[in-house]
Amino acid sequence: MPRITITSVFVDDQTTALAFYTDVLGFVPKDDVPMGEHRWLTVVSPDQPDGPELLLEPSEHPAVGPYRAALVADGIPCTSFGVDDVVAEHARLTAAGVVFTQPPTTMGPVTTAVLDDTCGNLVQIASFAA
Amino acid sequence: MVGAVSDIYKALADPTRRVILDELVERDGQTLFELCTRLTMKHDVASSRQAISQHLDVLEAAGLVTRRREGRYTFHHLDTSPLREVATRWPTTP
Numbered sequence: 157m158p159r160i161t162i163t164s165v166f167v168d169d170q171t172t173a174l175a176f177y178t179d180v181l182g183f184v185p186k187d188d189v190p191m192g193e194h195r196w197l198t199v200v201s202p203d204q205p206d207g208p209e210l211l212l213e214p215s216e217h218p219a220v221g222p223y224r225a226a227l228v229a230d231g232i233p234c235t236s237f238g239v240d241d242v243v244a245e246h247a248r249l250t251a252a253g254v255v256f257t258q259p260p261t262t263m264g265p266v267t268t269a270v271l272d273d274t275c276g277n278l279v280q281i282a283s284f285a286a
Numbered sequence: 287m288v289g290a291v292s293d294i295y296k297a298l299a300d301p302t303r304r305v306i307l308d309e310l311v312e313r314d315g316q317t318l319f320e321l322c323t324r325l326t327m328k329h330d331v332a333s334s335r336q337a338i339s340q341h342l343d344v345l346e347a348a349g350l351v352t353r354r355r356e357g358r359y360t361f362h363h364l365d366t367s368p369l370r371e372v373a374t375r376w377p378t379t380p
Contacts, residue, residue: 270317
């Protein structure tokens with residue numbers, strides 16, 4: 157039975173991405189291994205240091221640009237992270253200068269918001285009603 | 287604009303398009319993703335993203351929705367001004 161140990165987002169610049177995903181979003185660095193001209197660069201949730209890792213993957217392949225441009229134009233996030241309280245996270249991140257394309261919106265049992273990760277992607281945050 | 291007014295009846299005739307306008311009244315300036323999510327989650331609309339995009343084309347042609355490009359994103363806005371023509375033509379009795 158396979159387990160989900162890693163997932164990835166394409167990022168324009170790994171150094172910028174590491175800063176955003178740690179300093180702004182609040183993940184912590186996990187692996188940082190030189191690999192040719194790039195790095196094997198992952199972050200994890202601070203409360204799950206051995207949990208699933210997020211790989212900050214270089215976006216240099218020519219297919220990535222059109223793929224991401226089309227998703228972003230339609231407001232479609234490339235991934236989604238769980239938070240305890242979307243409204244509180246939206247307030248915290250907005251104060252930190254993060255741009256949202258969708259403010260907190262409650263739809264049935266879930267509240268979501270969509271932010272720009274400054275690395276070329278839209279990312280959804282979601283919380284479920286208790 | 288007689289042409290635009292003639293289009294609003296067709297645009298408003300479809301229930302999904304009316305729901306799209308309802309959701310834009312609730313929050314103006316939504317991405318296609320947000321509109322599709324709202325239609326699915328709140329209204330059980332089973333239409334594809336492409337179908338919703340085509341509904342938005344009809345609403346835009348009728349002047350009821352405008353698309354605004356902001357950087358890499360596109361937002362959809364409600365414009366109810368074409369509806370004024372209806373009230374002017376058939377004034378509601380007080």
